[in-house]
Amino acid sequence: MIDVYEKEDVTCVEGRVVRSGRKGGTIYAFLVDGMLIDTGPKCLESEIIPFYEDHSIELVTLTHSHEDHTGTASWFQENRSAPIYIHPKGINICAQPCPYPKYRQISWGVRKEFEALPLGNTIQSQSQDWKVIYTPGHAGDHISLFHEETGRLFSGDLFVAPKTKVIMDSESIPLIMNSIRTLLSYDFGPMFCSHAGYIQDGKRMLKQKLNYLENLCDEVKSLHKEGLPIAEINKKLFPKKYPIVAVSGGEWDSLHIVSSIISDEKLI
Numbered sequence: 001m002i003d004v005y006e007k008e009d010v011t012c013v014e015g016r017v018v019r020s021g022r023k024g025g026t027i028y029a030f031l032v033d034g035m036l037i038d039t040g041p042k043c044l045e046s047e048i049i050p051f052y053e054d055h056s057i058e059l060v061t062l063t064h065s066h067e068d069h070t071g072t073a074s075w076f077q078e079n080r081s082a083p084i085y086i087h088p089k090g091i092n093i094c095a096q097p098c099p100y101p102k103y104r105q106i107s108w109g110v111r112k113e114f115e116a117l118p119l120g121n122t123i124q125s126q127s128q129d130w131k132v133i134y135t136p137g138h139a140g141d142h143i144s145l146f147h148e149e150t151g152r153l154f155s156g157d158l159f160v161a162p163k164t165k166v167i168m169d170s171e172s173i174p175l176i177m178n179s180i181r182t183l184l185s186y187d188f189g190p191m192f193c194s195h196a197g198y199i200q201d202g203k204r205m206l207k208q209k210l211n212y213l214e215n216l217c218d219e220v221k222s223l224h225k226e227g228l229p230i231a232e233i234n235k236k237l238f239p240k241k242y243p244i245v246a247v248s249g250g251e252w253d254s255l256h257i258v259s260s261i262i263s264d265e266k267l268i
Contacts, residue, residue: 008190011031015044027040033126034056034126035058035061037062037063037154039062039072041107045071059125064090067105070094086118086141119143128149133146133182151188152189153191154192159199163209169253169256184206184207191203223237
């Protein structure tokens, strides 16, 4: 199911994935000044195509290559002449048909391969220039988009929620923190998050997330210095086990939060 509404001259396309009557996740695509930012997952394609057909979309910019952001990108190559852009590190991933595990295929659908063009340091929509900011940590090809004149920031999956409880084994908390610090150096106001949607006071919320992660890092490092192994630190700081841990076969786990912090400490 999708809902469409306007915030700060941005058309927000809110997609809600429902499986067997149960809510599976919320994911956003955004349309601003003729530029579509992310395309949602393949499983929502039949719901989102009417939106594409009813709107003028001149180009597509992807915040990263994960399937919940790129699932309907192939539709544009098959039906429109709008170019698709992504960070250079994501081009080969986009060219692969469905390069992700079975449980994610069930959750988000089976994405087709498509051709993407490399993003530079800026990109232009119909009448606006956007700064492309490399913000790795959640994904190696993750970018954010900033429009200086309006102060609008599109943060992809860098925010999602104020408190992170589980991450994928490919993610890095220290890199995420550095990327957040990079974004906080810009004078932005509203933030558009690909899972949380429109956040009016974006800078305050992103600072709140950074504070949480900094405190978490201090706790992990302190416990590690006391001699606690990673598993024990994880059990102490994250006693609750979320269903995604079992469903993903461990690809998602709070354990990866702890291990990425400790791995970073060893490199210092």
